[in-house]
Amino acid sequence: MPQAYTLGRFFALMAMLFVAAQAGATPQPVEVDVIMVDYQFKPDHLTFQHNVYYRLHLENHGKETHEFTAPVFFATADIDNPGVLNPDHTEVLMQPGEKKDVFLTPHKPGTYDLRCADHDWYGMVGGITVK
DSSP: OHHHHHHHHHHHHHHHHHHHHHHHSOOOOEEEEEEEETTEEESSEEEEOTTOOEEEEEEEOSSSOEEEEOHHHHHTEEESOGGGSOTTSSEEEEOTTOEEEEEEEEOSOEEEEEEOTTTGGGTOEEEEEEO
16 A cells, blocks of 8 residues: 555656646747748748747848848847847848747837848848737
């Protein structure tokens, strides 16, 4: 009988630890994909929900270096991996063929400008909405 009691306590403890671990676990991010080509973002408008965790997946399919420049948007979001941004935390620099992820949680509803800092003159612009 003592062995069964010990085994039962063991399983109860494991169940409590599992529930506690799940409660503190980071939620799975919602994925948003953006492809950069010469000279456009696909899609060129992104919509996020405030206080939702996202994985912004960027790919440069173009032949030139591009930037995903959104300084006000990045400033109003929590960025889990800020090292992927430039030192000013205003943009993500993307070499041809490169892929990068930004893990973020936007907080402030509003509309934000999106542009490629090197090619906005050529029409490589877009927008971001946080609802």
